[in-house]
Amino acid sequence: MISFSKENFLKQIYSGQENGGDFTAFSFLVEELKVSNAAITDMSRKLSVEGLVNHIPYKGLTLTPKGKSEAMKVVRRHRLWELFLIRTLGMNWSEVHEEAERLEHFSSEILIDKIDKFLDFPHFDPHGAPIPDKSGKMPEMPELILLTEAQPGQEYRVARVLDQDPHIIMYFNRVGLFLNTRLRIMEKFDFDKSINIFCNGSEFLISEKVGQTIFLEQI
Ligand SMILES: [Zn+2]
Structure with a gap:
C-alpha cells in the first residue's frame, strides 16, 4: 500500500534540491516521508515512467521539467x-x-x-x-546561508526558517527570533557545534540542530 502521495513525493524531491543540491538522496526521502527504501524505489519507478523524475543510480532523484512544474504547484x-x-x-x-x-x-x-x-x-x-x-x-x-555556516563577528538578519517542526518555531517565539530579527554570531563551539549568538540585547546558545533550520542574510 502506498502511504504517501505522489504530490508529497515530488514536493520532497524539490525540497531536497531547493538549497542547491543536484540530487535528492533516497535516504532524505526515507526520513522526510517516513517510508521504507523499497517504497521510495517503487514510487520513483512509477514516476519515471510518467516522465516526472529521473533516477540517477547511486546519487538519487531529480525532477524532470514536467515533475518540477507539478512540484511547484504543490x-x-x-x-x-x-x-x-x-x-x-x-x-x-x-x-x-x-x-x-x-x-x-x-x-x-x-x-x-x-x-x-x-x-x-x-x-x-x-x-x-x-x-x-x-x-x-x-x-x-538574496543569497542566504545556514546559521551553522555563519561567521563569528558578522551581523545577519533572519531571512528564512524551516517550518517542519512546530516545537522549534515555538522556541523561536520564546527567544524572540523572527523573520528580519538581527543577530550577531559571537562564538562557535567545536566540541558540540553549538553557536553563541547575540540578539535582542542578550546572548544565548543555539544548538547545531536548531542552527540548521535558520537561514541568514549578511547585513
Ligand atoms: Zn510549511
Missing part, C-alpha cells in the same frame, strides 16, 4: 495557505505548517489564484520561503 498551494491562515485567522507561524500540509492537496487552482490575489501576490511565506507565481516562477532571492 509548493505554491502550501505556502499561500500558510500566509492566508496567519493573515485571515490570526494563527501563529508555529501552527500553520500542519494545516497547510493537508490543505495543499485539496485546493483547486481557481481557489489558490483567488487566495494569491487576496494576499496581493506575496513573494514570501510566513517562514521566509519563496512563493512561486502562477507560472511556477520563483521570486528573486
